[in-house]
Amino acid sequence: MDLRYLRENTDVVWEKMLEHLSLSLTALAIALPLAIVLGVLATRVRWLTTPIVTAVSILYTIPSFAFMAFLIPEFGIGRQPAMIVLVTYAQLFLVRNIVAGLKSVDPSILEAARGLGMNEAQLFWKVWLPLATPVIVAGIRTALLAIIAMATLIGYINAGGLGELMFAGIGRDYPSQVLAGVIAVAALATVTDLVMRALELLTPVARARRHAAG
Amino acid sequence: MCRPRTAAVRYDQVTSGTAGTTGGSEIRLEQLTKIYGHSDRPAVDNVSLTIEPGEFVVLLGPSGCGKTTLLKMVNRIHEPTSGRIMIDDTEVHQLPASQLRRRIGYVIQQTGLFPHMRIEDNVATVPKLLRWDKGRIRQRVRELLELVGLPPEKYARRYPMQLSGGEQQRVGLARALAAEPTTMLMDEPFGALDAITRTRLQDELKRIHRQLRPTTLFVTHDIDEAVRLADRIVVMRNGRVVQFATPLEIVTDPADDFVADLVGANDVLRRMSLIPVASAASARARDSGEPSEQISGSAFLREALGRMVESGQDRLTVVDEDGHPDSELSLDDIRRAVGEESEIPAPHRAAGDH
Numbered sequence: 001m002d003l004r005y006l007r008e009n010t011d012v013v014w015e016k017m018l019e020h021l022s023l024s025l026t027a028l029a030i031a032l033p034l035a036i037v038l039g040v041l042a043t044r045v046r047w048l049t050t051p052i053v054t055a056v057s058i059l060y061t062i063p064s065f066a067f068m069a070f071l072i073p074e075f076g077i078g079r080q081p082a083m084i085v086l087v088t089y090a091q092l093f094l095v096r097n098i099v100a101g102l103k104s105v106d107p108s109i110l111e112a113a114r115g116l117g118m119n120e121a122q123l124f125w126k127v128w129l130p131l132a133t134p135v136i137v138a139g140i141r142t143a144l145l146a147i148i149a150m151a152t153l154i155g156y157i158n159a160g161g162l163g164e165l166m167f168a169g170i171g172r173d174y175p176s177q178v179l180a181g182v183i184a185v186a187a188l189a190t191v192t193d194l195v196m197r198a199l200e201l202l203t204p205v206a207r208a209r210r211h212a213a214g
Numbered sequence: 215m216c217r218p219r220t221a222a223v224r225y226d227q228v229t230s231g232t233a234g235t236t237g238g239s240e241i242r243l244e245q246l247t248k249i250y251g252h253s254d255r256p257a258v259d260n261v262s263l264t265i266e267p268g269e270f271v272v273l274l275g276p277s278g279c280g281k282t283t284l285l286k287m288v289n290r291i292h293e294p295t296s297g298r299i300m301i302d303d304t305e306v307h308q309l310p311a312s313q314l315r316r317r318i319g320y321v322i323q324q325t326g327l328f329p330h331m332r333i334e335d336n337v338a339t340v341p342k343l344l345r346w347d348k349g350r351i352r353q354r355v356r357e358l359l360e361l362v363g364l365p366p367e368k369y370a371r372r373y374p375m376q377l378s379g380g381e382q383q384r385v386g387l388a389r390a391l392a393a394e395p396t397t398m399l400m401d402e403p404f405g406a407l408d409a410i411t412r413t414r415l416q417d418e419l420k421r422i423h424r425q426l427r428p429t430t431l432f433v434t435h436d437i438d439e440a441v442r443l444a445d446r447i448v449v450m451r452n453g454r455v456v457q458f459a460t461p462l463e464i465v466t467d468p469a470d471d472f473v474a475d476l477v478g479a480n481d482v483l484r485r486m487s488l489i490p491v492a493s494a495a496s497a498r499a500r501d502s503g504e505p506s507e508q509i510s511g512s513a514f515l516r517e518a519l520g521r522m523v524e525s526g527q528d529r530l531t532v533v534d535e536d537g538h539p540d541s542e543l544s545l546d547d548i549r550r551a552v553g554e555e556s557e558i559p560a561p562h563r564a565a566g567d568h
Contacts, residue, residue, distance in 0.1 A: 119310075
């Protein structure tokens with residue numbers, strides 16, 4: 001393994017990795033509110049469930065390079081089309097888990113909450129959403145990992161991140177640079193996964209479960 | 215019992231002193247009908263009832279008779295198709311649904327406890343919605359946990375899934391009572407519990423009701439439970455009220471064959487298990503010495519008979535709640551009480567288990 005590039009350009013790799021992370025988190029920050037709206041809509045309006053879930057599944061099946069090529073005439077290259085791609089792909093994981101999470105909450109708990117006098121907003125924020133969080137946070141974790149993986153491809157349209165490093169390495173036929181990017185992306189994904197799993201343990205439901213077990 | 219004539223009690227102003235002064239509202243159902251969208255037969259069919267303040271009324275009937283629908287119209291989980299519901303002098307639609315419900319205790323079979331909240335936070339749900347101050351909420355939660363027999367120091371910080379089914383339903387009861395409601399709605403709250411736990415909770419509910427006197431509507435299909443708890447029973451069938459009377463009247467004088475069948479009125483053992491000792495007992499024969507065996511006046515004749523068979527005595531001393539001898543019960547008393555309405559029970563009639 002030729003780690004020369006990584007050794008000699010640690011600062012560049014580090015910088016690109018942070019850029020990659022910031023790109024990914026930005027995409028998630030845009031994707032999540034949209035997914036919550038879609039997910040809640042799909043749960044509350046019964047006839048919308050299938051259309052919404054089907055739509056996000058179909059969008060996910062579009063090949064990424066084709067998707068980017070399709071966006072370039074309208075948005076050019078750079079950040080903007082890249083974000084559109086990432087946000088779109090993240091919807092599948094987010095919406096699917098938000099719907100599954102909200103549906104997994106025992107209806108009798110919701111009836112009790114209503115019966116005790118919570119209005120719809122209180123019901124949603126105090127009971128429904130907290131009880132759905134374990135499944136939703138798992139969805140966020142999957143979505144974020146998918147975004148991180150996908151974000152290497154958008155280096156191809158000069159949107160920054162570790163992908164730029166790799167595509168530059170391929171262009172210069174310099175495998176050590178490509179390898180540096182690969183290692184950095186793998187490390188980023190692994191750490192993100194661990195952090196998100198830790199977050200899952202902090203949800204109120206997980207805390208209650210831990211209490212019951214111990 | 216007097217009830218507030220002026221626009222109901224302001225619950226947010228009720229001080230949370232030691233529980234025991236809550237009292238109940240009058241509930242009046244006026245020509246209440248509910249037809250679900252997909253059905254042409256009404257689930258509740260033109261029901262009019264007046265529940266007295268502080269009364270414990272059980273809605274009894276087979277599944278699909280409309281008893282749960284009726285109950286859930288009172289707190290507007292279901293909306294009536296026509297007719298109206300008055301709680302004291304307020305029509306239930308005069309308030310926003312959420313405000314109305316904060317004044318009404320609500321207990322359901324599945325408990326509906328919030329699994330992500332500690333017991334203390336579950337119980338504090340309605341006081342928090344009513345924005346009581348923190349000290350008052352903490353005080354009230356302790357009081358309530360004591361009331362339902364769960365020592366706060368042991369239970370307050372636990373989560374629902376650490377509790378047994380019976381304990382969970384005690385929490386459900388405490389949560390419903392938290393803001394001192396003058397109306398309680400209970401939908402088969404003990405239906406999922408084992409027989410022993412169920413009986414114990416019935417006794418506790420009875421005690422708590424005697425203490426706080428909230429007007430209570432309680433849905434069940436269990437005749438034993440109905441008789442044990444009810445001041446009066448509403449027997450329902452196909453959305454209509456077939457009979458509205460005291461448990462004793464319903465057992466000894468069922469309105470029709472349906473009610474007789476439902477409560478097993480023609481079965482001697484069934485009747486004996488429904489007639490309280492106190493209602494069959496006769497005055498103590500002062501000269502003939504006191505029978506050594508005692509039985510509580512609130513026990514049923516079936517238990518008294520068992521006691522006689524066991525002890526070989528044909529007379530029992532009936533004691534009141536405080537354990538003081540009150541009257542006396544003989545085998546003849548039992549025979550008289552059971553035989554009063556239906557001379558000799560038909561022997562071919564199977565002891566139907568309802």
